[in-house]
Amino acid sequence: MMYTPPISTITGLVLIVDDTPSNLEVVSETLGDAGFDIAIATSGDRALQQIERSLPDLILLDVMMPGIDGFETCQRLKANERTRHIPIIFMTALSDGESKVKALELGAVDYIVKPFYEKEVLARVSTHLQLSQLTKNLAAQVTQKAAELEASQLQLIQNEKMSALGNLIAGVAHEINNPISAIVGNVDAVQDYLNDLLGIIDLYAQTFPQPGAEIEDELTAVDLDYLREDLPKLIRAMKDGGDRITSISQSLRIFSRADSDTKQSFNIHQGIDSTILILQHRLKSNEQRPAIIVINNYDNLPEVECFPGQLNQVFMNILANAIDALDESSQGRSFAEIQANPNSIKITTSINNHYVKISIADNAKGMSEAVKQKIFDHLYTTKPVGKGTGLGLAIAKQIVEQTHKGKLSCHSILGQGTEFIIEIPV
CATH class of the missing domain: 1.10.287 (Helix Hairpins)
Known part of the structure; x- marks a missing residue:
């Protein structure tokens, strides 16, 4: 005997696809009385159109219908990334083993042979909806644990x-x-x-x-x-x-500066200046380009309660990336061309709505929208093998947003440059 879960704990929208009015009436009444939301389609084509407008939680699907049959309807649903997760139960008069195997191979979760017993339909629908919900919950938990x-x-x-x-x-x-x-x-x-x-x-x-x-x-x-x-x-x-x-x-x-278990008062400008000093050797002129100009536009900021060592690491990652971008954009350009539009990094600080805002902008080549969407991803890097790990900006985002409850964002225009904006609550 199949176990029927408590109906009161299971909800969802069930789409019934059948061209026989009497079947639609019986199944709709049975599931409706049990508390399910019901949608109806009398053909495979209409079912596909209806699903485009509203995704059901489960589909009861007849096989023999005008137009495309149930097998073709199921195949199209399973080929669509948006609908492939919806559990499908075939409900048909075809009782031969070959039809059952074909249905299951197409991705159906169950197969009910007509004439059907109403309580059996209710039990199977309830069970598969519960399994679907458990699967979704498990997938969400796996995603959360992975993150x-x-x-x-x-x-x-x-x-x-x-x-x-x-x-x-x-x-x-x-x-x-x-x-x-x-x-x-x-x-x-x-x-x-x-x-x-x-x-x-x-x-x-x-x-x-x-x-x-x-x-x-x-x-x-x-x-x-x-x-x-x-x-x-x-x-x-x-x-x-x-x-x-x-x-x-x-x-x-x-x-x-070593971080303790609690946040400490910190002068943001001192942190930026110390980072620039450590990177000074990379800002100097070399055989490929003139010196990179650093422009400071500092506002009068209060000290911020933070983890100074971690924020300094954020400044280091972003400034080092800006220097890398300017080195790359200088390749193939003469000193005269670069001097006409000098390589520069502009650092601007301000305070707004109880947030300290630090903008670090370069005038390198910028990045495409596709690259910009991925730059904070774990292990993503555009640098050659051995030069970039893909961890710097991912770590920086974690430090700013998770550790300090702030925000790290990026604005970039291809051919013009890139700006990173760090916002830390005061």
């Missing part, structure tokens, strides 16, 4: 990359910091000592206006007047260089 697994994998990759990069940069910054602090701290003392020594030389010159031929020759050889003029410049250049290295060390520490 969660992908997100988890991206998170692990992101954490590993940031941990390795952060440790490396923090170590470099620490190693730089100690010797440069010694140099910068001693430059002023060196300047004072040199001033004292030059003062003593002047005092000797006053006390011994005729130092003798040997000293006169040595003073001429070292050009004391030029030394007096140039030595302070050298010391000032050394101090400026030391201050620059100190600034680089500080930027490295900002970029590699």
Whole structure:
């Protein structure tokens, strides 16, 4: 005996396709009384037209009908991506084994032979609707679990990359910091000592206006007047260089800032500037192109509660991609052509509706609509093998939208450039 699920828990639209009015009346009344929504078609052609307007949850399909028969109707439905998932139960007077096999091979889920027993029809319809709903729920769960697994994998990759990069940069910054602090701290003392020594030389010159031929020759050889003029410049250049290295060390520490379990207040502009500094070597001119110009248009932003290390990774991925795009767009163009329309990256920040907005735009070749639709997909990349992993923008989107509840979007016009917009709630 076939189990009949509780009718009250099963709903759906059932399309009955039959050219016999008495069959339509009996089946419609039976299913309608059980709580199902009913639609009727008297031929295969009308059924296909009706399904185009409204998709049923299950189809009861006769075989022998005017026009296209039930087998042809089933074949067309199963060939259509939009309708192939709809369960079809054949309900026909054909009781031979060959017809049953053909029906099942075409994709039907069941086969009822006329004359039928109303309760059997109700039980089979209820069972297959429940199976269809369970299948849909299972597919949705599989899709959700796959998305969660992908997100988890991206998170692990992101954490590993940031941990390795952060440790490396923090170590470099620490190693730089100690010797440069010694140099910068001693430059002023060196300047004072040199001033004292030059003062003593002047005092000797006053006390011994005729130092003798040997000293006169040595003073001429070292050009004391030029030394007096140039030595302070050298010391000032050394101090400026030391201050620059100190600034680089500080930027490295900002970029590699470790994230705790809770969000921290962060200066967005410091994060962007530290990232640009790390990428400075890639912005310089090379054999293929002149230097890339970075244009900063910063608004007065408040500090943002966020995970600084992760946001810095987003800036790094987007800026590195912009440089890659400009390198690619420079191929085949002369320096003169590029200088007429310089390679540039424009970074604009603003605050609007409780969101900090960061725009990073380049003037490279842009991308097609088809590419733009896929750039945030896991493992999708347009770069050559070995250069791109297809993870950077996928990770960036996860950091912005899932971790920070913000939004990462892309606007691009082929031949004009690409703009990425990061929005972080304040």
